[in-house]
Amino acid sequence: MKTLILGGTREARELADIASGERGFEIVSSLAGRVRAPALPVGEVRVGGFGGAEGLREWLAGNGIEAVVDATHPFAGGITANAAAAAAALGLPVLHVRRPGWLERDGDRWVRVPDLALAAEAAAALGKRVFLTIGRQGVGAFANSEGWFLIRAIDPPEGAVPPQHELLLARGPFSVEEEIALLIERRIDVLVTKDSGGALTEAKLSAARELGLAVVMIDRPPLPAGAEQVETVAAAWDWLRARRDSVM
Structure with a gap:
């Protein structure tokens, strides 16, 4: 077949x-x-x-x-x-x-949104230092946002990016300890991610929970x-x- x-x-x-x-x-x-x-x-x-x-x-x-x-x-x-x-x-x-999506746990501070545009609005209301883990596509939705952005992706994003940002090219998986260290070092206020599910990229959510950080979770289509x-x-x-x- x-x-x-x-x-x-x-x-x-x-x-x-x-x-x-x-x-x-x-x-x-x-x-x-x-x-x-x-x-x-x-x-x-x-x-x-x-x-x-x-x-x-x-x-x-x-x-x-x-x-x-x-x-x-x-x-x-x-x-x-x-x-x-x-x-x-x-x-x-x-x-x-x-694969199943992620489920909110005790201690999480999630804000669920249906798309990237609303994710940008939610992030702006939650903090000034934002960690984007949405891949290289969709970063343009944050191009007009104020504040500072850490953008982590495998390849560089194409098109517009936020004026104040750092690009971190890296391929996971990452440990919870690595994610906690990164969030502390970059003084992150809010994490923005897609509800991709799976264990390979879940460590960032555990790290945000440990540090009491807000998470903007973008729902799946x-x-x-x-x-x-x-x-x-x-x-x-x-x-x-x-x-x-x-x-x-």
Whole structure:
């Protein structure tokens, strides 16, 4: 069963690693190409966009794809919507893999917002020294903000940035101790992050809780209506095997 895994996440790499070695599967992983040196999965990999839902539909049909797994980042709303539309147009099964979001704990001071624009407003009301951990995309929403910003990303942001800022290029995971030390050293008042979920980047939330700092948490975009969703690689693997067995 020729399967497209839309990836760029740990879950996508793990699923490709498992499925590529299994009988009855031909796996193609697709990466958006927005990170300069991405961690690559096992097997065939394509990099770059498809040209919207119609371009993806044509690519799926032209390459004989029989199933689609959308294991992209929880905030990759565009490709998620395109995958759902393209697969529906061709009558292909599509599964969305989304790790659980983070849950607020005792001692947290979270302010939840639906988008970047409201995140910028909330951050301005909560402090003058802001730690942005939203990746390089979306930093422009804070370009007109007053105050000082620590921007941490894997690659430099493109476009406008806040007038007063420090750019910290780094790839996690980071320990709680490292995050606490960074927050103290930079005298951070408020952390801004996306509700990406997962243990690899959760240390910053533990550090903010330990220091009593405010957190602006940006909610995920919703999945397409009626989307089939699982939260784990194991569940996605069960789904793939069930579809393989149904056609063998």
